[in-house]
Amino acid sequence: MDDIALVNALKSGNTNAFRFLVDKHRNLVWHMVLRMTNRQEDAEDLCQEVFIRVFKQIDKFRGDSKLSTWIGSIAYNACVDHVRKSKREVLSSADSIGAINLVQSDVSPLLNNIDRNTMKRLVHKIIEKMPLQYRTVITLFHLEEFSYREIEEITGMPEGTVKSYLSRGREIIRQKMTELIPDIQPVLFEA
Amino acid sequence: MKDLKDNLDGRIDDALRQPPDFIIPVSFTGNLVKRLEKQLAWKELLSEFGIKIALVAGALIVLLICLIFPAKNDPLPWIDWIARNRFTVAGLIGVGMFTVIIDQFLLKFMFRKFRKSF
Numbered sequence: 001m002d003d004i005a006l007v008n009a010l011k012s013g014n015t016n017a018f019r020f021l022v023d024k025h026r027n028l029v030w031h032m033v034l035r036m037t038n039r040q041e042d043a044e045d046l047c048q049e050v051f052i053r054v055f056k057q058i059d060k061f062r063g064d065s066k067l068s069t070w071i072g073s074i075a076y077n078a079c080v081d082h083v084r085k086s087k088r089e090v091l092s093s094a095d096s097i098g099a100i101n102l103v104q105s106d107v108s109p110l111l112n113n114i115d116r117n118t119m120k121r122l123v124h125k126i127i128e129k130m131p132l133q134y135r136t137v138i139t140l141f142h143l144e145e146f147s148y149r150e151i152e153e154i155t156g157m158p159e160g161t162v163k164s165y166l167s168r169g170r171e172i173i174r175q176k177m178t179e180l181i182p183d184i185q186p187v188l189f190e191a
Numbered sequence: 192m193k194d195l196k197d198n199l200d201g202r203i204d205d206a207l208r209q210p211p212d213f214i215i216p217v218s219f220t221g222n223l224v225k226r227l228e229k230q231l232a233w234k235e236l237l238s239e240f241g242i243k244i245a246l247v248a249g250a251l252i253v254l255l256i257c258l259i260f261p262a263k264n265d266p267l268p269w270i271d272w273i274a275r276n277r278f279t280v281a282g283l284i285g286v287g288m289f290t291v292i293i294d295q296f297l298l299k300f301m302f303r304k305f306r307k308s309f
Contacts, residue, residue, distance in 0.1 A: 123206035
């Protein structure tokens with residue numbers, strides 16, 4: 001079922017179409033909610049809220065963008081509202097990210113000895129500590145593979161800002177790695 | 192050194208593309224569709240109930256206008272009786288409305304919920 005047929009079915013109140021929509025886009029919403037709120041406890045409720053909003057606002061979808069982009073923007077706004085309400089978000093700058101609490105014995109001092117899973121854990125821990133905008137942009141670009149333009153549509157941030165967050169975010173990840181993997185320090189000095 | 196740098200960038204890229212460990216519950220879609228169906232059922236029942244109430248109230252208003260206006264200077268005896276027993280009448284209307292709510296609204300909703308659990 002393509003986006004237009006799906007939207008038309010949703011507009012007529014078809015709950016089977018809604019089920020199809022949720023199955024198709026649930027990973028996008030789930031990843032955004034998890035990364036933006038950093039709260040597993042609230043994730044399921046907030047995801048449900050996002051899809052209910054999508055269903056209620058489906059008449060506003062004009063087809064100017066992809067359906068996934070439009071759903072992403074609803075998820076983004078819902079997460080921002082949630083973070084504002086819960087007031088849990090520390091509005092720190094990217095430079096003031098605290099120490100990454102990992103068990104040091106898990107991390108080998110040599111990059112080549114670190115397995116894929118540990119690397120993932122390290123990178124994800126660093127992302128968790130980043131400010132909201134960085135987490136959002138990194139998730140949309142790397143995990144959901146949206147283009148700069150689409151991220152601009154979802155978040156309302158100008159394309160230049162999106163690029164800047166991505167580049168600065170990667171720099172932060174590399175810098176934080178040096179605290180955990182001494183082997184790569186010369187690489188960063190050289191860079 | 193360049194190899195190590197490329198290796199680091201490649202491994203960061205790979206880690207960034209991997210989803211978080213916490214996965215979406217299997218029952219997510221089912222629970223969500225149930226929640227939506229419940230909301231739609233409430234909405235449907237509320238609008239149905241609203242229309243019925245509006246129809247009855249509208250009919251009563253028209254009836255009263257038709258009865259009161261021609262007899263403006265000579266009020267009908269039963270209108271006088273209603274005015275004197277307004278609390279009793281209001282109570283009876285309240286009981287009637289409650290019965291209609293139970294019959295048209297809550298019972299239907301309970302029945303739908305009960306039927307789906309089987």
